Amino acid sequence: MVGRLLYGLPTASHPAYGRVLDALELKASDRLLEIGCGGGHFLARALERAGSAAGLDHSPDMVDATRKRNAHAVEAGRLEVREGDVTRLPWPDQHFTAVAMNQVFFWLPAPDRALAEIHRVLRPGGRLAMLNASARRITKLVMLPYVLGGLRLYTDEELGAMVRCSGFTEVMVESRGLAQWCFARRNDEPGWASA
Ligand SMILES: C[S@@+](CC[C@H](N)C(=O)[O-])C[C@H]1O[C@@H](n2cnc3c(N)ncnc32)[C@H](O)[C@@H]1O
Numbered sequence: 001m002v003g004r005l006l007y008g009l010p011t012a013s014h015p016a017y018g019r020v021l022d023a024l025e026l027k028a029s030d031r032l033l034e035i036g037c038g039g040g041h042f043l044a045r046a047l048e049r050a051g052s053a054a055g056l057d058h059s060p061d062m063v064d065a066t067r068k069r070n071a072h073a074v075e076a077g078r079l080e081v082r083e084g085d086v087t088r089l090p091w092p093d094q095h096f097t098a099v100a101m102n103q104v105f106f107w108l109p110a111p112d113r114a115l116a117e118i119h120r121v122l123r124p125g126g127r128l129a130m131l132n133a134s135a136r137r138i139t140k141l142v143m144l145p146y147v148l149g150g151l152r153l154y155t156d157e158e159l160g161a162m163v164r165c166s167g168f169t170e171v172m173v174e175s176r177g178l179a180q181w182c183f184a185r186r187n188d189e190p191g192w193a194s195a
Pocket of ligand 1: 103
């Protein structure tokens with residue numbers, strides 16, 4: 001109930017999410033996966049650019065909210081939304097050209113397993129874009145109740161090392177204010193691949 005209220009807010013209109021969208025450079029030939037799709041706002045924006053998409057969330061409430069918000073895309077066969085955990089993605093190898101994960105990484109108890117799964121479902125050349133919270137003192141203060149509740153914040157260096165260890169290349173991590181972005185690619189070929 002709280003999640004439905006909180007994650008149903010149109011946070012995806014915030015410029016920090018716009019940066020994730022821009023970095024992914026989505027096109028009609030793309031098949032996007034969003035992990036932890038919450039209220040489905042980001043997917044609604046992404047589907048203005050990507051040809052098709054999938055959303056995954058471990059909360060049935062959030063799956064329902066994403067389906068309702070994007071009912072037209074679901075009906076048109078452009079969006080599928082599944083319930084599941086990021087460490088066991090219910091799709092075959094190399095199924096997606098792009099993956100987005102916004103405000104989820106800091107909740108993951110097994111982030112290395114999540115990154116390995118994301119790498120598995122991305123095609124060679126596929127790109128990953130994540131929005132996280134920075135590990136700065138101000139973020140820790142603002143998010144203190146969550147930090148005390150187990151939220152994990154990573155420095156840019158720590159996150160970059162984890163993403164590289166999972167097989168990604170061209171890893172770029174940057175923090176600004178409360179936000180932290182990470183962009184990376186499953187690299188077998190030069191250039192951002194899409195189809
Ligand atoms: C803070 S909310 C962010 C929602 C949305 N991405 C946004 O930025 O507004 C985190 C979301 O990730 C989902 N989530 C957390 N851990 C997950 C996991 N291990 N696998 C799949 N979804 C997860 C939660 O149910 C929730 O919808």
